[in-house]
Amino acid sequence: MDDDGFAGFAGATVAVVGLGLMGGSLGMALRQRRLVGRVVGVVRRPEVAAQAIRLGAADATTTDLAEGVRGAALVVLATPVRTILEQIPRLEPHLADGAIVTDLGSTKTAITQTMAALPGHVQPIGGHPMCGKEVAGLAAAEPSLFDGATWALTPLQRTRPATIERMRALVQAVGARPLMVEPDRHDRLVAAISHLPYLLAVSLTQVAEVVGQDDDAVWRLAASGFRDTSRLAASDVQMMLDILITNRRYVRLMLQSARARLADLDRLLDDETALRAVLEAAQAQRAGWRPGG
Amino acid sequence: MDDDGFAGFAGATVAVVGLGLMGGSLGMALRQRRLVGRVVGVVRRPEVAAQAIRLGAADATTTDLAEGVRGAALVVLATPVRTILEQIPRLEPHLADGAIVTDLGSTKTAITQTMAALPGHVQPIGGHPMCGKEVAGLAAAEPSLFDGATWALTPLQRTRPATIERMRALVQAVGARPLMVEPDRHDRLVAAISHLPYLLAVSLTQVAEVVGQDDDAVWRLAASGFRDTSRLAASDVQMMLDILITNRRYVRLMLQSARARLADLDRLLDDETALRAVLEAAQAQRAGWRPGG
Numbered sequence A, B: 001m002d003d004d005g006f007a008g009f010a011g012a013t014v015a016v017v018g019l020g021l022m023g024g025s026l027g028m029a030l031r032q033r034r035l036v037g038r039v040v041g042v043v044r045r046p047e048v049a050a051q052a053i054r055l056g057a058a059d060a061t062t063t064d065l066a067e068g069v070r071g072a073a074l075v076v077l078a079t080p081v082r083t084i085l086e087q088i089p090r091l092e093p094h095l096a097d098g099a100i101v102t103d104l105g106s107t108k109t110a111i112t113q114t115m116a117a118l119p120g121h122v123q124p125i126g127g128h129p130m131c132g133k134e135v136a137g138l139a140a141a142e143p144s145l146f147d148g149a150t151w152a153l154t155p156l157q158r159t160r161p162a163t164i165e166r167m168r169a170l171v172q173a174v175g176a177r178p179l180m181v182e183p184d185r186h187d188r189l190v191a192a193i194s195h196l197p198y199l200l201a202v203s204l205t206q207v208a209e210v211v212g213q214d215d216d217a218v219w220r221l222a223a224s225g226f227r228d229t230s231r232l233a234a235s236d237v238q239m240m241l242d243i244l245i246t247n248r249r250y251v252r253l254m255l256q257s258a259r260a261r262l263a264d265l266d267r268l269l270d271d272e273t274a275l276r277a278v279l280e281a282a283q284a285q286r287a288g289w290r291p292g293g
Helices: A021-032 A046-055 A065-069 A081-094 A109-115 A161-173 A183-214 A224-234 A237-246 A248-268 A272-287 B021-032 B046-055 B065-069 B081-094 B109-115 B161-173 B183-214 B224-234 B237-246 B248-268 B272-287
Strands: A009-017 A036-042 A060-062 A074-077 A100-103 A123-129 A150-155 A177-180 B009-017 B036-042 B060-062 B074-077 B100-103 B123-129 B150-155 B177-180
Touching (some): A009 A021, A021 A036, A021 A046, A065 A081, A081 A100, A081 A109, A150 A183, A161 A177, A183 B224, A183 B248, A224 B272, A272 B183, A272 B224, A272 B237, B021 B036, B074 B081, B081 B100, B109 B183, B123 B161, B123 B183, B183 B248
Parallel strands (some): A009 A036, A100 A123, B009 B036
Antiparallel strands (some): A123 A150
8 A cells, every 4th residue: 555645544444443432433533424435343252343343443354453453554552551562563464555544542752652563565554543431442432532532643764655644634524623742742731631630539539538438428518619520530441551551650650749839739728828929829820721622 | 587497598697708619619609599698709709709790799799798698698718728828717706606617628527626726606517518619710610619528627625406407408409419427537637638639640740840841842742641640730729729728748648758759650660460469459449439339
């Protein structure tokens, strides 16, 4: 396959490996908008295969990775990060000439490093759509999931401009906004605005649980503030574990930064003037932010 | 006025002191559901007075506290906590015989202690509806704000059963679910599920701001996880300052508990088996919780 002068993936076969929330939503978006010739879903469990066809997430499914990616112009890995790391080398003998290999994983350094070892005839490029829900699985998938979302693309040194352009066009075609970013830079930024929020939500849930052990009225008093701040604690544990372990260095950095901030806030409870200034700065910052902004 | 055998506040005058989000919403709910004879709003600024009439939050308004509460069967203090503490003694000479004095403040120990000094002919009872938005002010008020919300009621030792019953009925009539709770117990519980989430949201906003100083792509990558976990940082600063200062002891306790949890999570980044167990416990806890549950 030759991607020069070939604007999109019209008529092409796209393999989506893993039909959970993200992969399933992508399959639906590609099919509903008729952006590709055919979506082949690679799944682990036969019951998900049947569900994928029923929900319109794929035209065909297989439980065999080699069979699924054969002849695909684009392979999208949509499994948890460490499963992606394990799948990349297994793709190698089965990839079509010129095939683009991308992924939807939440950390990018380990994945792009592993992609670098793919043979020269394929084109690797990392990807990460900044959307999701705390509910995992195909049942929660929806073709509009990517609408308005930022979709990070992390090209490798060898990724050709034409590959980047095709991926940029595909990302826009499913409704998202591509953002080119280096893998290391991506991982630092998402540690701050995605992985840290998860750990803060977990800590809040843990504190409420301890308080609830001797007074379960805490659960009746908990309202929208608790609901929103703790929401991410309900995220899929395997997905989050893979993220935390493959981005440990930056996660730890952000965690330490947050702990230092909380220690400061504790101290400022005795210094109202300084506390007010700090809370006003955070208020202005947060009130001025808009998603994707 | 005699409250025995008098089930509700039908035909009575209710004074709502402070027509912000909470007071304004209560005025609207009381009027729309025709639960009282007349709502008098006590406001600080003339422009809010005009807006209150226009939005249906009050039948009449005044900027004079004494005039506003005169003849009221029920006085509801709906200002920030330390303003409530300052207003309670000023009410005293103007309150009708048998008037009930309650409030919508977010901490209860300081307020009920101050209410205890009111003269014997009035009936004090603390209150705290567990609802709100991060947007303050009358413009955000809505009569359905209390629908399904838990509304903590904190009677004093001298509060009569008939007063408790009238307040319980009123709370139910505006759509909320009354929960009787001691002031100290209330303050401990809300420190965990309301004041701690606010400080976690502030710390997250601060970390993102620091990261954004050298890479403003952080704001484009921030999505629904950041949005929800940081939402409370946009809360009204004066309201939150009053809460933190009047509940400092429990806020500090919960803050220290959360910091210990985050230190644990940091350590567990090197112990995947233990980390998985902790994240699974939080996942189960959070996924099993429902607001008001």
